[in-house]
Amino acid sequence: MTVEHARRPKVAVVLSSGGIKPLAAIPLFEFLDESRIPVDLLVGCSGGSIMSAMRGCGYDSDHIRELIGRVAQRGLFSSIDLRAVLGMGRLPFGRFDMRTGLVRPTRLKRALHEMFGDRRVEDLSPKTVIQATDIRTGDGVVIEEGLLTDAVYASSAVFPMLPPLELNGRLLADGYYTSSLPVMEAVKRGMDVIIAVIFHDPIDTRPNDYIACLSNYYTIQGDAITRFQLALSIELHHHEIIIIKVPFDRPINMWDVHHIPYIIDTGRAVVEQRQEEILEAIGSFSGPSATVTD
Numbered sequence: 001m002t003v004e005h006a007r008r009p010k011v012a013v014v015l016s017s018g019g020i021k022p023l024a025a026i027p028l029f030e031f032l033d034e035s036r037i038p039v040d041l042l043v044g045c046s047g048g049s050i051m052s053a054m055r056g057c058g059y060d061s062d063h064i065r066e067l068i069g070r071v072a073q074r075g076l077f078s079s080i081d082l083r084a085v086l087g088m089g090r091l092p093f094g095r096f097d098m099r100t101g102l103v104r105p106t107r108l109k110r111a112l113h114e115m116f117g118d119r120r121v122e123d124l125s126p127k128t129v130i131q132a133t134d135i136r137t138g139d140g141v142v143i144e145e146g147l148l149t150d151a152v153y154a155s156s157a158v159f160p161m162l163p164p165l166e167l168n169g170r171l172l173a174d175g176y177y178t179s180s181l182p183v184m185e186a187v188k189r190g191m192d193v194i195i196a197v198i199f200h201d202p203i204d205t206r207p208n209d210y211i212a213c214l215s216n217y218y219t220i221q222g223d224a225i226t227r228f229q230l231a232l233s234i235e236l237h238h239h240e241i242i243i244i245k246v247p248f249d250r251p252i253n254m255w256d257v258h259h260i261p262y263i264i265d266t267g268r269a270v271v272e273q274r275q276e277e278i279l280e281a282i283g284s285f286s287g288p289s290a291t292v293t294d
Helices: 022-035 047-056 061-071 082-088 105-116 149-155 185-190 212-237 257-283
Strands: 002-004 010-014 041-044 127-134 140-141 165-167 170-174 193-200 239-245 292-293
Touching: 010 022, 010 047, 010 185, 010 212, 010 257, 022 047, 022 061, 022 193, 022 239, 022 257, 041 185, 047 061, 047 105, 047 127, 047 149, 047 193, 061 105, 082 140, 127 149, 140 170, 149 165, 149 170, 149 193, 185 193, 193 257, 239 257
Parallel strands: 010 041, 010 193, 041 127, 193 239
Antiparallel strands: 002 292, 127 140, 127 170, 165 170
């Protein structure tokens, strides 16, 4: 004789790319904690991988704010590789290839180590997976094990600013290129309720420098990929995908830590509007009912 009991839904939180804007997910995690809704899987891409990793490390909201405010400084991106700059113009003494970036990554890697130390991806709780891109093949790569600093760096290594990272025989760069909102990973892993958060940049209608123009192109590309992958994920998923779009009314760079209060307040306003929907999705889940069989 066996007894089968109803089970609670398996819950995943998927965080998109977005530099430091995924700090806007802090109010979501606070709401889930207050509502005693356990999360079974975290999936992050680029900036979302940093937030997912901090949550997987067990950092509370105050610790997360303090860490980002302390380490996310413009100086992380100020060490320019002059040979790479010359190489872009094919000038003498220049060199630019698929392993090159305009910024030397030493300071950023040091900051990530300050945040995560020697922690490994497979040791995080809840289970955390990180989206990257194999730039040799164009395939999306999901990192489930190894040094957390390596995984987060690879997921965030945006071309042409940062060089890719060679990891397990693959040359990995920003997960944004293949899946800026990797909802499909949660679908594949049998999650019942998936909360997918998009941190959306506005289009700069008057870009006046290289970074602003590049950001516009990334926003357009990311929106297109996300629309396609969300449609496919919704078609294949068996229960509920809650899409939370956090819109920002201004461009925010990775080092704009003075915007942290605005980022979190923006996230809180959106999450408060969606709380009932999240609770309803959890409450309406009908897993296997309690039955007795011979």
